Amino acid sequence: MQDIRLDGMHVLVMEDEFLIAMDVEQLCREHGAAEVTIIRQIEDLREDGLAGExxxxxxxxxMLGDSPTTEFANSLTERGIPFVFATGYTDVQELFGVVSDIEVVAKPYGGTDLIAALGRAIERGRDRSGGV
Structure with missing residues (x-):
């Protein structure tokens, strides 16, 4: 498998479990991410002004606590920002109406699986935008 790199990228991690968030941050940095922002509750997006970043x-x-992230996911889709869902829910499409071409990485997941899914999401984003 090709080594997936996140060189120079700003990665957003929305995860309410502290240890998982720290692991994902470290994983992204090991793969070259320049910046990793962790959001542990939906309200932080609004309060910190990160929703449009x-x-x-x-x-x-x-789900961050009791709040679904699907509305924010829709805004990422509209802005052309690739993403993956990392969740313990098994029937994401039926429960939350998630678009079928968004990859879901099931918890517990391995770091290799998550980075590979991010790589595929980035490639899909490039394909949609004409390779930019």
Whole structure:
């Protein structure tokens, strides 16, 4: 498998479990991410003004506490920002109406699986934007 690199990218991680968030941050940095922003609750997006910030790619837990991240995921889709869902939910499409071409990485997942999914999301984003 090709080594997936996140060189120079700003990665958003939406994860309410502290240890998982730290592991994902470390994983992204090991693969070259220049910046990793961790959001542990939906309210932090609004309070910190991060909802409109430019991220290159994102890892979204489907639920942060009792709040679904699907509305924010829709805004990422509209902005052309690739992302993956990383969740313990098994029937994401049926429960949350998630678009079928968004990859879901099931918890517990391995680092290789998550980075590979991010790589595929980035490639799909490039394909949609004409290779930019």
């Amino acid at each position: 430019a991220f290159h790619v994102a890892v979204l837990d489907l």
